[in-house]
Amino acid sequence: MRGIESTGPSAGDSSRPGRTPGNLPVELTTFHGRDGDLDRLRQCVSRSRLVTVTGTGGVGKSRLAVQGARQMQERFCDGVWLVDAATVRDPRLLEHSVVAALRLAETSGRAPRTTLLEQLARRRLLLVLDGFEHLVEESARLVRTLLGRLPGLRVLATGRRPLGIGGEQLFPLAPLAATDAAGLFADRAGAVQPGFALTPDNRDRVADLCRRLDGIPLALELAAGRLRTLSLPQMLERLDDRFALLTGGTRDAPAHHQTLRTAVGWSHELCSPRERLLWARLSVFAGAFDLEAAEYVCSGPELPADQVLDVLAQLLAQSVVTREDAPSGVRYRMLDTLRAYGAYWLAATGQTRRLRERHRDWYTGLVTWCELEWLSPRQEAVALRITDEFANLRAALEFAVDEDEDPRHGLYLAGTLWFCWVGCGRIREGRHWLERALEREAHEPPPGAVGAAGDGGVRLRALGLAGYAAVLQGDTVAALAALHECREEAERTGDDRAAAYSLLRLGSLALISDDVRRAEELLAGGLARYEELGELNSHVLIGRVELALAVAFGGDLARAVELCEAVRRECVEHGELWARAYALYGLGFMAWSRGEAARAGALLREGLAISAGFQDLVATVLALELLARIAVGEGRAREAAVFQGAAQRLWPSVGMPLFGSRYFDVPHRECERLAREALGEPAYLEALREGAALDPEVVVDRALRPGDGGPAPVRRPQAGPSPAGDGASPRPYPFPGAGEAGYGRGLAS
Incomplete structure (x- = not known):
């Protein structure tokens, strides 16, 4: 979340005894001042069902909202839930993100808004919608509907502008008062320069700095980070020059916007050319990222991969980038305002598309490797990694499905993520991406040939998975249409893996439709096709369990037990959980x-x-x-x-x-x-x-x-070795699997 340096266990995690349900992040830095603002915010939430904290970027809207929500947790028996809307780029995914943040299951055929209305109907909770300003219309429609239908819901929103709907209580947030600003600066300065404290010798200079930065928390934190390299007098001297140079705003722009731009621009100007270059290139990441991703995506002739770490460390020291310890390992994050500033400079250099292609390639390679590692003792580590990377996976999917010149990139990425959609509880969103990729491919044929891998395997894989998602959602008509098309085309083109998969999933559909004899026939046929291929994967193992259930429903319990015991032994042998x-x-x-x-x-x-x-x-x-x-x-x-x-x-x-x-x-x-x-x-x-x-x-x-x-x-997924197994990084492919064994494997593993 913007301004909150945390991804640790939820402060409101309901799995911990004595805690109210929720997902508020753990604080890693102290919250300074704003006691009066917190009191007023609590009163506003008590009186109004919709409170929107507004203010300029960097003024502390997110931090105040989370701190206030944390203090109000006991008022809401069903918890306080944070939705980080700032990481949602596609307006169509806003409702999916709210469902995911509330930990509601995504396997229904219903629209996400319907899921929210049905599952929250009797709950009393506070929803914190953070950073919605780029999705104002979509956010306003959703909030209006939810508040109109859910009497136990209250919403605390943050943005640079109001939602503009009836009943909205605005809470304009001013910069920090002088005393609070000085306290924040001193606290952050003490973290980078041990022993720093406010003294009679520096108090006036600190007050002058806080005054000239208008008490904006982001600006103060950036200034504190510069104490590693500059003294207070040096900062004040340079601040004079940078204010004069970087004001740059229109005369009618809000003063605080100009001040924040000055603060960020000043920090940017103080960076070396390589630091500015990395800052701009890091803006292609959505949410947090790891070092290996930064080294691949952001490197080039001007910044070799083996030098990215040193430059990243300098950005970290200047508080342009923050570090966080996630379940899958150490990750880095840029505040949203800083990311937007970097994106502006990246666009000015004309490199945005190239960097987004490299971002897509890296995450395609990561997903390919994770799929290969799914049937292994590292399955839990894969699940954790995918969860931590999901904001970036969405960004890669958005580019591959909507903007890529070749629609097969989107088909490949959406299809290879089957283990995320099916295994990690994201069926609804998976079907969304699969169907979008298939629709685009149908209207925009791929340009030229892909090589030895061909096109059919990628398309049939996505088609079969879309059919299976429909099976799990109970959408029989769509499931039959997709799976029959997949099977017929697979038989026509000789794609044995797609044929085997479609048979299995038609068997799944027959099983839940109580056509036990037909289910047994189809499941056995699909498993036989996989056996002919000499292939074992999670689809095969699930198919064997379904076959065992069909046999059990048919009355042969002894054989059914044998089939399931065999699957359990295989799972233990391969580490498949x-x-x-x-x-x-x-x-x-x-x-x-x-x-x-x-x-x-x-x-x-x-x-x-x-x-x-x-x-x-x-x-x-x-x-x-x-x-x-x-x-x-x-x-x-x-x-x-x-x-x-x-x-x-x-x-x-x-x-x-x-x-x-x-x-x-x-x-x-x-x-x-x-x-x-x-x-x-x-x-x-x-x-x-x-x-x-x-x-x-x-x-x-x-x-x-x-x-x-x-x-x-x-059994929560546990952090473990890199999905690459021996510590190696997953290999990114310039085109998904071109010339690699991982591409064109149809519906394998």
């Missing part, structure tokens, strides 16, 4: 069908701990349903009803409850009947309501508790 969760669900279902309730519960909890860590809602809600049935059989009827209530709330985000399948519905109906009998109607309905009101993470942690012990932890 995501598919293992589904194998454990299958084994749990079969154990329950055999009357082995204790074993079934242990298997389901083991799988649930994995799937919840990956944020895979499909596997999560299936496990909750069956754990509810086991609980009622063990005499824990109220707990069973709570789990059913939680599942009832989650199913609309997945699609049709229990896929509309009578086979998946059997334990649900039995659980409901037994719980009603044990509790009575009023108590049963009360427990349902309790479960529906619980945060999903709370429900999962509750479901993982063994009967006589403490909570069993969710």
Whole structure:
């Protein structure tokens, strides 16, 4: 988030005992002054359902809003949730970003706005919409709709201009008062020059500096960073020159805008030519980035890759770039205002498109490598890396899908990210990108030949994945159309991988449609095609679990157990966790069908701990349903009803409850009947309501508790080695996989 140097555990993480739900970042620097502003902001939020903090860039809007929201957490039983709108470039993704920030599942065929309205209908929460100014119209429409339909919602927004909708309470934020400005400067100066403090000898100079920078926090922090190389008298002398040189604004521009431009421009002028060059080139990154990405994307004849680190360190020392420790490792970030300033200079040099192409190439290479590492012991590290890189992946997708001269780049990138869409709970957004890439390719044929890889594999891969996304969302018509087209074209062109994949996914559709015999036939056919290719990947493992379920639904439990046990062994051998969760669900279902309730519960909890860590809602809600049935059989009827209530709330985000399948519905109906009998109607309905009101993470942690012990932890993805395995960087390809084994692999791995 702009102005907040943090990506650590959420201050409002509901998975931590005693904490209110939410996702506010952990503060790494102290908050100075503004006590009166905080008091007034809390009062405004108490009186008005929409409060917008306005002010010039760098004045501290984001920091004030987050600090105020943190102090108001206890007022909102369903938490305080931050949406960083500044990183959303495409207006069409604003609602997706709100859904993701609120940790609502994205596997439903419904529009994201519908998901928000349905899932927040009974919640009482504060939404902090930060940095919306480049998406004013879209933000205003969304906020107006949400506030009009959700009585328990309040919105605290920050931007350089109002949203301009009815009921909006404006909160103009002025620069820091003299005392607070001096305190902020001294604090930040002490961080870069140990021992620095306000003294009788420097107090007047500090006051003069703060006054001439108009008390704008960003300007003060930049000035503090220069104490590494300049004394206070030197800064004041140079500030005189730079103000005169860099005012540059129109006469009718707000004074604070001119002041901020002066502060940023002054810092820019004090940089060396190589530092300015790197500053401009770093502006192509969205959100945080790592050193390897900066070395590849930003290097060139004027700045060799092996010198990027030293120049980056200088920008870090000057507070142009900040460092943060993310789950996947050390990352760097530029404040939004500084990024925009760098982008201006990059455009002035005419290098914007070239840098965006290099950015696309780097993230295409990263995604390709991550896909290769997905079926490995590094799967958790891949999931973490993809999560940390998602803002940059979106930026790469936006360029590849909308602006790239060759539409195959977008097809390749969207298709290769299947493990993010399916494995990490982003089905809805994945389908969005896949369909956009397919639509553009259909209207703009690729220019010339790609080489040995050809075009068909890339397109069919994206087409098959779009069909599978539709299957998971319950969109049968779209799923059938995409998968049949994929299969027919694959057979016509001899693309065996696409043919195998389409058979598997048609089998998935038949399974949830209760056509068990047809499902078994299609799944077995697809698996046989993969076996002929000698290929093992996560699609194959999931297909085998689905085949086992089809066999179990057909009555052959012994064979079904054998199939699932084989999948579990393969997963353990290869370090595959995501598919293992589904194998454990299958084994749990079969154990329950055999009357082995204790074993079934242990298997389901083991799988649930994995799937919840990956944020895979499909596997999560299936496990909750069956754990509810086991609980009622063990005499824990109220707990069973709570789990059913939680599942009832989650199913609309997945699609049709229990896929509309009578086979998946059997334990649900039995659980409901037994719980009603044990509790009575009023108590049963009360427990349902309790479960529906619980945060999903709370429900999962509750479901993982063994009967006589403490909570069993969710298996959260753990940081590990680089997805490149031995510490090597992922290889970026100038064109996705041209001449590489990773390209044209169709629907492999």
